[in-house]
Amino acid sequence: MxxxxxxxxxxxxxxxxxxxxxxxxxxxxxxxxxxxxxxxxxxxxxxxxxxxxxxxxxxxxxxxxxxxxxxxxxxxxxxxxxxxxxxxxxxxxxxxxxxxxxxxxxxxxxxxxxxxxxxxxxxxxxxxxxxxFESNVGNHRSGDDRLGPKWDEFTLNGEEPEVLNIEGEDASVGCDANHMLRRLDEMSIDNVSSRSDDLHSSEEKQLEEEMMAKTSELKHLEEELALLKEAVDIAFDVDHPAEFYLDKLNQQVDAQRQRLGELKSQQEVVRRPLEEKRRTLQETLCADNPDAQKKLQKLKQLEVEKESMLASIRKREEELTQLTMDLEKQPKLASRRSYIERVKEITKNSRKQEADIEQILKDTRELQLESNSIQERLHRTYAVVDELVFREAKKDAVGRQAYRLLTSIHENFEQIREKILATDRIRREATEHEKKLAAMASRSLNADKLQADLEVIRRENEYLEKSLQDK
The missing domain is CATH 1.10.418 (Actin-binding Protein, T-fimbrin; domain 1)
Structure with missing residues (x-):
C-alpha cells in the first residue's frame, strides 16, 4: 500500500x-x-x-x-x-x-x-x-440533366458561337457553318493539347516529388544503418566497456557545442558591421522618400520583435533542457505491471484477512455460548449448594461455619470476576487511546502555524472593529 x-x-x-x-x-x-x-x-x-x-x-x-x-x-x-x-x-x-x-x-x-x-x-x-454530400451530388446530377449536351459542344473555353442568320442565302449559311465547324475543331484541339501539357507537367512534378522523397528516405536509412553498425561494434567490443563509449560520445557532444558557440560568436562579429552598413544604406536611400522611411521604421520594429522572439525561444529551449535533465534525475517509477501485481497481492491478503476475521468471529461466538452455559451451570450449582449448606447450618455450628465460608468464597470469586472484566475493559480502552495517539502523531498539524493564524485573525478582527467605530 x-x-x-x-x-x-x-x-x-x-x-x-x-x-x-x-x-x-x-x-x-x-x-x-x-x-x-x-x-x-x-x-x-x-x-x-x-x-x-x-x-x-x-x-x-x-x-x-x-x-x-x-x-x-x-x-x-x-x-x-x-x-x-x-x-x-x-x-x-x-x-x-x-x-x-x-x-x-x-x-x-x-x-x-x-x-x-x-x-x-x-x-x-x-x-x-x-x-x-449526397444532396450536392443529386443537385449536380439534376443540373447536368437539365443542361443539354449540345450546348457543351458550342461553349468550349467560355466562347459562344454566333447565331446564324436564318434569313440569309443558302450559300452564305453553308460557308458560315463550315467556318464554325473548323473553328470548333481548332478550339477542341487547342483545349486537348493544353490539357495534355498540364497533365504531363503535373505527372513530372509528382515523379520529381516522389524521387526526392525516396532519396531522402534512402539517405535516412543509410544513416540508420551506419548508426546500427556502430552500435553493433560497441556491443561486441570486449576491450572497452560501455562507459568508455558514453564518455567518448559526451566529449564529442561537448566539442560540438563548443564549436557551435565559437561559430555563433564569429557570426556575430561578422554580422554586426554588415547590419550597421545595411542600416546606413537603407537610411540614405530612404532619406528623401517619406513612404520608404515609414516602411523602414516598420521593418526596424519587426526586426526588434524578431530578436525578442528569438531570445524568448532560446530561453525556452534552455528551460526545456534544464527540465529534461531534472526529469532524468527524478527516481524512476515502477511499471504498470508491478502495480497490478501489488494490487493483486493486496487483494489476496485482504481476502485472507477476511477469512481469518470470519473464523475469529465464529470462535468468539462459540466461546461466548460456552461461557454463558458455564455461568448458568455455576449459578444452578451454587443455588443447590447454598440450599443444602443452609439446611445444615440450622442444625449445628459446623454447618453455620461452612455456610459463612461458602458465602465468603462466592463473594471473593465475584469480586475477582469483576476485576478481570474491568481489567479487560481498561486494556481495550488503552489500545483505543494508543491508536488515537498514533493517528494524532501522524497528522501534520503545526501548532505554531495554527497559533500564528489565530493571531492574524484576531488582529484583522480588531482592525475591522476600529474601522466600524470610526464610521
Whole structure:
C-alpha cells in the first residue's frame, strides 16, 4: 500500500491536473498544493473555471473563504466523509489521501462520460457530412440533366458561337457553318493539347516529388544503418566497456557545442558591421522618400520583435533542457505491471484477512455460548449448594461455619470476576487511546502555524472593529 499515493498522483497527471514535480507522494502535499490540485480537479469535473487554483496570501479570511468554497464543491460531488476548511489549511496524510482518491474516481467517471459524448458527436457529424454530400451530388446530377449536351459542344473555353442568320442565302449559311465547324475543331484541339501539357507537367512534378522523397528516405536509412553498425561494434567490443563509449560520445557532444558557440560568436562579429552598413544604406536611400522611411521604421520594429522572439525561444529551449535533465534525475517509477501485481497481492491478503476475521468471529461466538452455559451451570450449582449448606447450618455450628465460608468464597470469586472484566475493559480502552495517539502523531498539524493564524485573525478582527467605530 505504500505505492498507492504515487498511483493517485499519476492518475491526476493523466487526467490533466498539473502536479508539481517536487511532489512525489501525498505526504508531500502542502496546503497550497492541495488547494491547487482540488481546484483544478473540480474545474475539470464541472467544466468551469469558477474554483480557484491557488491559495491567496492576502489574509487568513480569504484563505478560509477559498477553503470553504472548495469544501462545498467536494461535498456537492457526494464525498462520503466530512469536509471543512481545516482539511485544506491543516491537512493530514490520511485526509489528503482520501480527498485525492475521491477526486481521481470522479475524474475517471467524467472522462468516461465525456468520451461517450464525443463519439456520439463525431458520428452525428459524419452523418451530416454524408447527407450533405449526397444532396450536392443529386443537385449536380439534376443540373447536368437539365443542361443539354449540345450546348457543351458550342461553349468550349467560355466562347459562344454566333447565331446564324436564318434569313440569309443558302450559300452564305453553308460557308458560315463550315467556318464554325473548323473553328470548333481548332478550339477542341487547342483545349486537348493544353490539357495534355498540364497533365504531363503535373505527372513530372509528382515523379520529381516522389524521387526526392525516396532519396531522402534512402539517405535516412543509410544513416540508420551506419548508426546500427556502430552500435553493433560497441556491443561486441570486449576491450572497452560501455562507459568508455558514453564518455567518448559526451566529449564529442561537448566539442560540438563548443564549436557551435565559437561559430555563433564569429557570426556575430561578422554580422554586426554588415547590419550597421545595411542600416546606413537603407537610411540614405530612404532619406528623401517619406513612404520608404515609414516602411523602414516598420521593418526596424519587426526586426526588434524578431530578436525578442528569438531570445524568448532560446530561453525556452534552455528551460526545456534544464527540465529534461531534472526529469532524468527524478527516481524512476515502477511499471504498470508491478502495480497490478501489488494490487493483486493486496487483494489476496485482504481476502485472507477476511477469512481469518470470519473464523475469529465464529470462535468468539462459540466461546461466548460456552461461557454463558458455564455461568448458568455455576449459578444452578451454587443455588443447590447454598440450599443444602443452609439446611445444615440450622442444625449445628459446623454447618453455620461452612455456610459463612461458602458465602465468603462466592463473594471473593465475584469480586475477582469483576476485576478481570474491568481489567479487560481498561486494556481495550488503552489500545483505543494508543491508536488515537498514533493517528494524532501522524497528522501534520503545526501548532505554531495554527497559533500564528489565530493571531492574524484576531488582529484583522480588531482592525475591522476600529474601522466600524470610526464610521
Amino acid at each position: 505504500e505505492h498507492s499515493p504515487e498511483i493517485l498522483l499519476n492518475s491526476l497527471h493523466n487526467s490533466g491536473v498539473r502536479v508539481p514535480y517536487d511532489v512525489s507522494s501525498v505526504r508531500d502535499l502542502t496546503p497550497a498544493t492541495l488547494v491547487s490540485i482540488c481546484g483544478q480537479s473540480l474545474n475539470l469535473i464541472a467544466q468551469t473555471s469558477s474554483f480557484p487554483t491557488s491559495l491567496p496570501d492576502s489574509s487568513v479570511a480569504d484563505q478560509f473563504n477559498v477553503c470553504m468554497d472548495m469544501a462545498s464543491g467536494i461535498n456537492s460531488l457526494g464525498y462520503p466523509g466530512d469536509v471543512s476548511f481545516h482539511k485544506f489549511l491543516y491537512p493530514s496524510e490520511e485526509d489528503s489521501c482520501k480527498l485525492v482518491r475521491f477526486l481521481v474516481e470522479r475524474l475517471s467517471e467524467s472522462s468516461r462520460s465525456g468520451s461517450r459524448g464525443g463519439v456520439e458527436g463525431v458520428e452525428d457529424m459524419e452523418r451530416v457530412k454524408e447527407d450533405s
